[in-house]
Amino acid sequence: MAGLDRLQxxxxxxxxxxxxxxxxxxxxxxxxxxxxxxxxxxxxxxxxRPDLAPGPLDVAAALGEAWDDGRLQLAISTSLERGVLGFLIAVAVGTPLGLLLAEWAPLRRALGPLISGLQVLPSVAWVPAAILWFGLSDATVYFVVLMGAIPSIVNGLVAGVAQVPPQLRRVGTVLGASRFELAASVVLPAALPGYLAGLKQGWAFSWRSLMAAEIIAFGGSIGFGVGSLLQQGRDLADLASVLGTILVILAIGVVIELLVFAPVERGMLRRRGLTGGTP
Amino acid sequence: MTAAPAIRLTGVGKQYAADGPVVLDGIDLSVAPGEFACLLGASGCGKSTLLSLIAGLEQPSTGTIEVDGRAAVMFQEASLLPWLSARRNVELALRFGDAGLARPARRARALELLDLVHLADAADKRPHELSGGMRQRVALARALAQDRSVLLMDEPFAALDAITRDLLHEELERVWRETGRTIVFVTHNVREAARLGQRVLLMSSRPGRIVNEWRIADDGPRRIESPTVSELSVEITEHLRREIRRNAA
Incomplete structure (x- = not known):
């Protein structure tokens, strides 16, 4: 047997x-x-014309200027803090909600279409309502971020649970797992790929919603985020600064993907032998 | 045999819907403790359904089923949890439900069982790093971990190549002799049944009934290419074909 094992x-x-x-x-x-x-x-x-098509050096200079007077650092730290905190709240709300929906069919049938609809609805649409409800405060920003992220996380988790092979549940039952043990040790880990995809999309929606909210809701007690920096550039008709800020927003998205989601996802796929042909 | 049977079925029938086809009809069967019984039949004859009934995964429409304790089950797919190592997969059976061993005890017992199926070296490998035959042996170790006297096997080697299957027959027979389990082994492979069983039960299709049975004198391990197995296979195949022809008429 050992010889065959080695060969195979x-x-x-x-x-x-x-x-x-x-x-x-x-x-x-x-x-x-x-x-x-x-x-x-x-x-x-x-x-x-440099005011319509600034070169990379102009853009770099504009960013350098924003850095020198501290606006860039302030904007990045404010936005990142809101984005990360908002995302974490969305995870804390979306995960139990998703589990509830996944395991309780009547609720899923009732609430599922609404959640899917919310996922399609651009969360910018909530900004005017949020401003009327919460004024120009941080609550407005967080509300918009949560409305953007929670549906993605819930949907990801529900889809992940739906894709758990029935045979795995059957094996869990045969092995004598209680309902709770089955959920905690079999169904949830099996649903992890779908959940992770939901988290990734949830983060993307958080970040987008945050930028939209910061661009539209400007002033009041709302702090100075990257979106505000963008809006400021527009008010000053400073295209170099606007382009520079867009690049900053893009770069933050790329860095978060590379440093947070990509390693987690790669590790999970490798552990499950799902890497396929990719090296 | 004087001992109380490990499994006793009396007049068991199964029908999924009141107006649906009769899947199983009037099955009377008793399996002695420590016996190796092979349930043989064509695809769709209801042998897997019968196994699910004995396992308690489904309820019979008529008749009664008595099993000594509950049964452990092994399926055609190894159905290991892909994110756990071989050892952790076996430990799962020691953790769930009434087993509830402490962690160090689970670990030791899992390694012991993996050693029994000659997989101690692969304990920390994950399912995707194992071959199909190795995965089935992990599944066997996991089924044995449940420490139940009855082991039900639903075509466990059907998806494997012939060489691996041949070696796994030897492994299973050795494990059976070492652990004294009562085994009900479902298969559609005549030679496999003749190779492994002390008893071969032939099932008919639609409705599923046990139509014939052969007892094979157990004089130690026999090989799949041995004359005994060949002769018995020819005889059983004749009966099986007759059953299938009867359905065509």
Whole structure:
């Protein structure tokens, strides 16, 4: 038997971390360099009006200026704090709600369409209502963020539970699991991929909703976030600053994906042997 | 046999809907403690349903089923939890329900059982790192972990290649002799039934009934290519074909 076992299994080959880092980082960085170089070449050769098509150097200068007077750091820390806190609240609310919906069919039938509808509804649509309810305060921002993120998290979890193979539940029952043991040790871990996809989308919706809320709701007791920075650039007709801020928003999204979600997802897929053909 | 049977079925019938087809009809069967019984039949004859009834996963429409304690079950797919290592999968059976062992005891017992199926070296591997045959042996260890006297097996080797299956027959027979379990083994493979069972029960289709049975003198392990197995296979196949022809008419 041992001989056959040896023949039928292959040792898992794991590439070293630095190799994986280079493979993952190099292509996007190269692309970025090429794009910026092309942009710079365009400004140098075509000489467009700098107020309509600022070059990379103008954008960098605008960002540097915002950094020097502290607006950039303030905006990033304010927005990140709100985004992360809002997302965590959404997880705390969405997870039990999703579990309840997944395990209790009548509630799912009743509430499911509404949750799916909310997921499609752009959460910016809530901004005017939120301003009327909560005024220009942080509550407005958080309300919009939660309305954006919670439906995605709930839907992800419900879909994850729905995709648990019935055979796994059957095995749990045969092994003598109680209802609670079945949920905690079999169904929930099996639903993890769907849940994680929901969390990822939930974060994306949080971040988008936050930016929208910060752009629209400006002033009052609302702090100064990245969206506010963007709005300020627009008021001053400072295109370099506007483009720079867009790049900052984009960069934060990419960094969170690379540092938080990608490693968690990769680890989970690898543990389950779901990496497929990707190295 | 004087001892009380490990499994006793009396007049068991199964019908999923009142106007639906009769899946099982008038099954009388008793399996002695420590016996290895093979339930043989064509696809769709209701042998898996019968096993589900004995396992208590479904209720019979008529008749009674008595099982000595509850039964452990092994399916055609290993159905291991893909996020747990082989050892943790076996430990699961030691943690759930009435088993409830403490963690160190679970760990030790799981390793012992994996050693029994010659998988001690693979204890920390996850299911996707194991071959199909190894996964089935982990499933066997997990079924044994439940420490129930009756083990029900629903075509557990059907998805494996012939070489692996042949070796697993030896493993299963050894484990059976070492642990003294009562085994009911469902299969549609005549040779497999003749190779493994002390008793082979032939089922007819629609309605599922036990139509014939063979007892095989247990004079130690026999090989699938041995004359005894071949002769018995020929005889059983004849009966099986007759049953199938009867359905065509």
């Amino acid at each position: 299994t292959t040792a898992e080959r794991r590439t070293p971390w630095w190799r994986r880092a280079i493979d993952g980082v190099l292509p996007p960085v190269l692309l970025l360099v090429v794009l910026v170089a092309a942009w710079q070449a365009y400004t140098v050769i075509a000489q467009p």
